[in-house]
């Protein structure tokens with residue numbers, strides 16, 4: 001059944017009404033916007049990686065207890081040119097584009113020397129910058145989208161404002177509206193066209209680490225330099241080679257372990273003089289980070305083999321078994337406290353009550369539970385007590401749950417969780433699920449008569 005969420009669909013010409021079961025809270029008025037792949041092949045050419053399909057933006061509108069669903073393909077260059085030429089024209093993360101066989105040898109020769117084009121297939125996330133909404137991937141191209149009509153408005157090249165080769169799809173928004181993000185700059189000079197708060201030299205100059213997200217507290221940024229590396233020499237040489245993709249430039253450094261960098265957030269940002277290290281792990285998503293009693297606590301999802309280290313533990317916080325041991329070479333070795341783990345089980349795509357608890361001491365993380373990489377449940381985790389709650393239903397494939405607080409709420413988990421669930425065998429095979437975030441019980445579902453392919457991340461626009 002889960003294969004259905006990786007199959008191509010058509011966009012809609014107008015919003016379709018959903019059939020409501022249960023009661024949608026009367027205060028819940030707004031739009032849930034989500035991004036994901038929607039076309040998994042072009043003509044007879046398949047995309048080879050599950051996150052390569054062409055970007056589809058989805059919207060559930062909630063108003064007066066009623067719900068509608070709408071979706072449109074983003075008119076990125078990746079999409080428009082694929083539709084025009086009926087083949088994959090721009091190389092995606094794990095899918096190579098081949099030169100047009102109809103072009104003569106001279107124009108193929110010039111395409112070769114112009115280099116391959118960087119993808120603008122913004123399927124990973126959609127978030128607001130001021131009043132506007134941008135669909136993003138991890139390259140320098142972001143795409144402005146009308147959140148009402150879902151029309152593609154314009155492609156923006158961030159290289160015009162910043163010296164970055166790419167940046168994460170997970171920026172942080174501060175209480176004053178400032179948006180912080182982290183990107184890789186492969187050249188030496190950072191441009192001053194936008195404010196650079198802090199620069200972190202890569203521990204291997206020609207092999208920066210892959211970064212998918214970062215942590216932010218009131219005063220610090222947390223950057224985890226993981227052993228998943230982008231080999232720049234491979235990147236430069238492979239780029240023009242037939243059949244090569246971004247994925248081919250990735251490699252693993254088996255000896256470096258993982259480095260934590262702590263930097264201050266003020267405009268004269270500086271790096272902590274301590275080097276924090278731990279065993280090798282692979283990281284996509286930070287959950288939250290905060291300061292407490294002079295410590296910075298960092299919660300994240302990762303996969304690793306844990307080690308124990310001997311020495312005096314510098315952590316005296318009463319509520320954690322995480323340790324930090326000072327070594328004679330001046331580095332501090334970190335060992336985590338495990339909040340959740342299970343064989344073949346993952347807890348990923350984390351969300352919190354972001355507007356009120358980002359960077360603050362908090363209790364609740366919500367996420368997608370996966371079994372063997374198949375998303376099959378929604379999980380709530382109390383990161384202080386390790387208590388968990390689960391929502392699960394037979395043959396159902398949910399998406400990352402977004403937390404929306406009840407207006408005027410005083411409790412951290414007073415609100416709802418919104419998740420797009422696909423139930424392939426059902427008469428109406430997808431629904432927007434609205435859960436009570438406290439108990440993880442169902443308040444309502446809004447069934448639609450179309451399959452909704454996998455979505456990665458999104459935003460709730462009140």
Ligand SMILES: CCCCCCCCCCCCCCCC(=O)OC/C=C(C)/C=C/C=C(C)/C=C/C1=C(C)CCCC1(C)C
Pocket residue numbers: 051052092093118119124137138139140165166167230235246247249284346348349370373374375399400454455456
């Ligand atoms: C929702 C359920 C899905 C089920 C799948 C199971 C997943 C298992 C859990 C894993 C954790 C989730 C990870 C999510 C990762 C994600 O969002 O992936 C999407 C990322 C994309 C499409 C990244 C694209 C990055 C590109 C094109 C980067 C290009 C670059 C380089 C590699 C080096 C040079 C710079 C540049 C051009 C930026």
Ligand SMILES: [Fe+2]
Pocket residue numbers: 169170212284285457
């Ligand atoms: Fe992500």
